[in-house]
Amino acid sequence: xxxxxxxxGPYMVLSDYFALMHARPGQGVKKLGMxxxxxxxxxxxxxxxxxxxxxxxxxxxxxxxxxxxQIMGIFMDDGSYRSILTGNRPAIVNLFDGLEK
Numbered sequence: 001x002x003x004x005x006x007x008x009g010p011y012m013v014l015s016d017y018f019a020l021m022h023a024r025p026g027q028g029v030k031k032l033g034m035x036x037x038x039x040x041x042x043x044x045x046x047x048x049x050x051x052x053x054x055x056x057x058x059x060x061x062x063x064x065x066x067x068x069x070q071i072m073g074i075f076m077d078d079g080s081y082r083s084i085l086t087g088n089r090p091a092i093v094n095l096f097d098g099l100e101k
Contacts, residue, residue, distance in 0.1 A: 001055075005046060013048040017085060018075065025058040032064050033057040034071065036096075038087045052084055070099050 001021050005012065013019045035055040042049040054071065058064040074080045074095050083091040 010046040010048040013045055013050060017042060017049060017051040018054070018081075019045060019048075019050045019052070020054050020056065022056040022058065025060050025064075029057045029059050031057075032059060032067065034067065036084075036092070038084060038092070040087060067099075071096075 001012075010019070012021050034057070037053040037055070039051045039053075042051045044050075054075075056064060056068065075084070080095050083095065
């Protein structure tokens, strides 16, 4: 991911303060996984300020799409996005708790 950003720029920054980090599907990935990192203070990702990193590990080009769609639904809701951006852990856990596994 670092090499990709260094080579191609901050294309993983999808909106204000939000980056969807990922590598090519299958490169060392044994099962689908996602991780969320919310920083108290923004960091510079090649000229783009980021506080929220959603990291995706995918085994192939298809199996992660349904899970990613559910998660992006949360991020696209303004109220939910603000809760995540403020780093309110109980609110964040509550937002993701109802998702299908």
